[in-house]
Amino acid sequence: MTDGDLAENRSHVFERLPATDAERTVGGRPSREAVLAWWDDRFGVPRETFAEHTFWEKGAGKLWAYAGDAPDPADLEALGMVFLRVRQEHWKPTTDAVQRFGRAATRNAIELDGAAARRFVAGEDQELPWDGDWGYLIAVHRPPGREGDRPEPLGVGLYVHGELRSQIPKGRRREIDRAER
Amino acid sequence: MVLERYEPLVEDSEAFRAACERPLPSVVRVNTIKATVERVRRALAAADTDAEAVDWNPRLFRLSTDRPGNTWPYYHGWIYGQEEVSALPALVLDPQPGERVFDPCAAPGSKTTQLAALMDDRGTLVANDNNLGRLSALRSNAERCGVTNLAVTNTDARTFSLKPFGAPKDPPGADGTGSPAGEPFDRALVDVPCSCEGTVRKNPDALEEWSLDHVRGIAGLQRGILERAIQVTREGGTVVYSTCTFAPEENEAVLDAALGATDCRVVPFETPLETRPGVTEWNGETYDEAVRHARRVYPHLNDTGGFFCAKLEVGA
Structure with missing residues (x-):
């Protein structure tokens, strides 16, 4: 499937990231697998670091890590912590995300x-x-x-x-x- | 002077008055999501900041600096500036990791981040506030503390709806368990807006805007918020009601109204602080005897700000 076949990101609600690229329904949205792989490849932060967190997108390219329960989609002001900026050439983690999850960084x-x-x-x-x-x-x-x-x-x-x-x-x-x- | 109206309630009005005039020390709470008490103790010592542990709560330190914001422990989100007595209601609520907890008047977040830490950042903590500007402060405070179990809403707490969290029984998950997202809460911390008389040691201006009309108006709001919180808490769940005012109109009278309008009871609780029971008579009004189980904290009792705290059990 190409991005042309997929729905557009709805930036006002939280939508959960698909588990893998094959399950994508929204164009340009990375999968959970891709996000876990990125933290591991870039910083050596092990995948288990995020085992208790679900990943969501709200706002174009703004990803959130959340430890609680919520329906998908969720119409809320905030869900957990903004932890990664995607939909740009180089993904960029937030200050608060590297403070919370970056202690395990090895590179x-x-x-x-x-x-x-x-x-x-x-x-x-x-x-x-x-x-x-x-x-x-x-x-x-x-x-x-x-x-x-x-x-x-x-x-x-x-x-x-x-x-x-x-x-x-x-x-x-x-x-x-x-x-x- | 406003505080004179409370002198019939305190045994030692001279000590009460004197305490209200003394400034409060700067106190920080250790954020156990990101650091341990020992780690903070050593970092503050390295910063040449005198930190004296608070005897009733090992996670609180009184500091010699009034600028804790410019230290490494603050920058890293290991500490949070919080008035000593305001750390009480979250301890009384005693939320557990994995539970569903509601904080209807959450901003700017000192008690919310404390709840998240007590929950070990696990479970679901729903933080609401009706003021979008204050919510933005709440969000940045929570993110600095590394809180990730927070779902934030922006509504009037009196009409708070569980709908954005999904219907209780659907959608049924593929595994047949259903989403727990829209279920009622296990606990709620109802720390309402109030006339703030008890913060006079921190803000000497706190009493300038005081009027009996304001007290009566805000009491209506407080009743609405408390009653809604009780309605969205499960049977057997716990609701803690707290204010930083001495006014019985905003404290015992609000509990009395909730006892009449909802299915709940006021229950006794232990506190490490020196406190006085709730009052059952005030200015010709009488309140349900059960409001005696609420606790009043006067500034001279523990050298803190003033506070009121009650624990309720829902549907019991």
């Missing part, structure tokens, strides 16, 4: 030191060395007091031309107090 995660982490969450772009892929990365750091732990995700950065561009939305940006070493 395309760039670790920032204290000063770089503060600049990143203030919304600043910065030149940084990075040997891996360009594109959307998960920026992580080790918060003071937890240096021995696994790094904690800060949000999403776009790495291009030797520069990490902070994608932290305006409302989430913070000037972290410098008392913290």
